[in-house]
Amino acid sequence: MPQTGQQTDQQPNVLFIISHDFGPRIGCFGDTQAVTPNIDRLAQQNSLRFERHFAQWPLCGPSRANLWTGCRPPTTQRYDNTSFFPEFRARMGPDFATLPEHFRRHGYASAGIWHLLHGFERDDSSWDEPCWHPSLPTPEIPDFVPRNQLDHFYWWVSDEAFALVKERMGRWQAQGHPLNEPRRYRGPAVEAPDVPDNAYVEGQATEQAINWLNHYDGQKPFFLGVGYEIGHLPFCAPKKYWDLYNRDHLSIPGAADQPPGSPDWVRGDKEPAQYYWQHSYDKVWHPTFEQQKELLHGHYAAMSYWDAQIGRLIEALEQNGLRDNTVIVITTDHGFTDGQHGYVGKHNMWEDALHVPLLIHLPGYQPPQPATERLSEHVDLYPTLCELCGLPVPAFVEGSSLAPLFDDPQRPWKEAVFSWRRPMYHDLNKGYHQARGLRTERYRLTVYQNEPGDALHIELFDHQHDPLESVNLALDPAKADLVANLRAKLDAGWRAALPQKKL
Numbered sequence: 001m002p003q004t005g006q007q008t009d010q011q012p013n014v015l016f017i018i019s020h021d022f023g024p025r026i027g028c029f030g031d032t033q034a035v036t037p038n039i040d041r042l043a044q045q046n047s048l049r050f051e052r053h054f055a056q057w058p059l060c061g062p063s064r065a066n067l068w069t070g071c072r073p074p075t076t077q078r079y080d081n082t083s084f085f086p087e088f089r090a091r092m093g094p095d096f097a098t099l100p101e102h103f104r105r106h107g108y109a110s111a112g113i114w115h116l117l118h119g120f121e122r123d124d125s126s127w128d129e130p131c132w133h134p135s136l137p138t139p140e141i142p143d144f145v146p147r148n149q150l151d152h153f154y155w156w157v158s159d160e161a162f163a164l165v166k167e168r169m170g171r172w173q174a175q176g177h178p179l180n181e182p183r184r185y186r187g188p189a190v191e192a193p194d195v196p197d198n199a200y201v202e203g204q205a206t207e208q209a210i211n212w213l214n215h216y217d218g219q220k221p222f223f224l225g226v227g228y229e230i231g232h233l234p235f236c237a238p239k240k241y242w243d244l245y246n247r248d249h250l251s252i253p254g255a256a257d258q259p260p261g262s263p264d265w266v267r268g269d270k271e272p273a274q275y276y277w278q279h280s281y282d283k284v285w286h287p288t289f290e291q292q293k294e295l296l297h298g299h300y301a302a303m304s305y306w307d308a309q310i311g312r313l314i315e316a317l318e319q320n321g322l323r324d325n326t327v328i329v330i331t332t333d334h335g336f337t338d339g340q341h342g343y344v345g346k347h348n349m350w351e352d353a354l355h356v357p358l359l360i361h362l363p364g365y366q367p368p369q370p371a372t373e374r375l376s377e378h379v380d381l382y383p384t385l386c387e388l389c390g391l392p393v394p395a396f397v398e399g400s401s402l403a404p405l406f407d408d409p410q411r412p413w414k415e416a417v418f419s420w421r422r423p424m425y426h427d428l429n430k431g432y433h434q435a436r437g438l439r440t441e442r443y444r445l446t447v448y449q450n451e452p453g454d455a456l457h458i459e460l461f462d463h464q465h466d467p468l469e470s471v472n473l474a475l476d477p478a479k480a481d482l483v484a485n486l487r488a489k490l491d492a493g494w495r496a497a498l499p500q501k502k503l
């Protein structure tokens with residue numbers, strides 16, 4: 001275990017902060033456009049940044065299943081956002097526990113606030129009290145939204161947004177349709193009202209977490225999970241966070257189109273379409289350059305809004321005298337493609353959909369260097385937090401504790417991390433059954449395969465020379481040996497790529 005420098009008899013608390021759909025668009029992760037002072041400050045204080053941290057699946061529900069169970073997709077078998085935890089518990093038996101539940105079983109107080117497992121998903125065994133969810137409708141939601149669809153409309157707070165909802169809803173009804181497809185009459189893709197943080201559910205979640213910390217009695221160490229929806233479309237944030245950026249000066253990162261030679265189906269659905277136009281996922285839609293810029297601006301505004309919430313949580317730790325004995329984890333469920341490859345969304349297997357930030361703050365920790373470039377992945381968080389807090393790691397966990405990297409961020413580590421994807425029900429063009437991917441420190445290999453397992457298409461990118469993934473080396477016959485070597489690693493799987501023993 002890393003030396004925290006402030007060992008006490010009490011096990012450390014854990015503040016686990018997660019949001020949606022953000023890659024590492026954060027200053028301390030090297031993003032020169034981002035305004036993220038609170039995360040950047042924490043990164044300079046007893047923290048280690050994981051610069052090559054990846055999700056197992058570029059979608060909310062499956063990725064969160066990996067994170068909270070420590071199990072990989074072939075084990076969780078969660079491929080979409082439908083119900084998961086009751087079925088998984090029944091399959092795994094009584095020894096299974098989610099990460100917060102495992103802490104509960106080992107003497108921790110466990111509390112969950114807002115968007116942790118997925119959306120309004122409940123898993124009451126994980127927490128001492130049921131996870132806090134906002135009560136709907138919020139006062140800002142007008143009464144014309146159908147009651148059974150409120151969870152599609154709480155994102156917006158402005159009159160303008162609800163006027164658009166009403167207009168779209170009226171048009172949909174006038175065409176003879178029943179009001180049973182909320183994706184057809186959603187509000188705008190972005191919103192920038194001049195309101196305080198707590199006008200949104202996200203700020204209210206922060207307030208709830210602060211209240212919890214203010215009333216914490218200190219009898220047990222705690223595991224407090226605070227999950228935000230910030231980062232997920234639509235990009236709604238108070239105006240002051242939009243004003244931190246000049247849209248004209250923002251540059252869209254990455255290659256402008258999909259890799260030459262790849263079929264169109266390597267891109268999944270067009271996620272923002274349902275907010276820009278009154279069709280759902282059933283027509284081809286490509287963002288214009290102006291829409292890409294608007295969405296990128298919105299995503300940065302959302303990131304700064306999230307950063308401000310993190311600042312409020314850290315301040316509450318300090319005011320309650322908890323800062324010196326609390327491990328703080330900051331991460332997201334998966335990444336997002338913000339215009340790279342001419343695509344906006346997460347439904348693909350490219351680097352930006354899978355690359356996520358991970359920052360771990362350990363009280364008193366003196367990092368040999370501020371960041372590690374070694375590979376890590378979401379299933380590693382479960383065993384990492386167990387080791388950092390002195391808990392045993394359950395046998396079902398399929399990740400590796402990252403604790404040794406705190407002592408030596410450059411030590412030999414995993415050869416590869418792994419990811420998967422299956423097309424969503426709303427992908428217009430379902431060209432494959434499953435994609436399996438592998439990322440080494442240098443390469444990303446993805447094999448798109450049919451149901452029997454035959455390869456339909458392969459992508460290979462060399463991140464040392466092509467970080468934008470603009471040239472698919474798998475199409476180059478001269479790279480056949482390299483492709484074969486990496487496919488063999490992919491087929492050998494994660495057990496063959498575990499961290500090397502230190503010499």
Ligand SMILES: [Ca+2]
Pocket residue numbers: 020021059060232333334
């Ligand atoms: Ca998500």
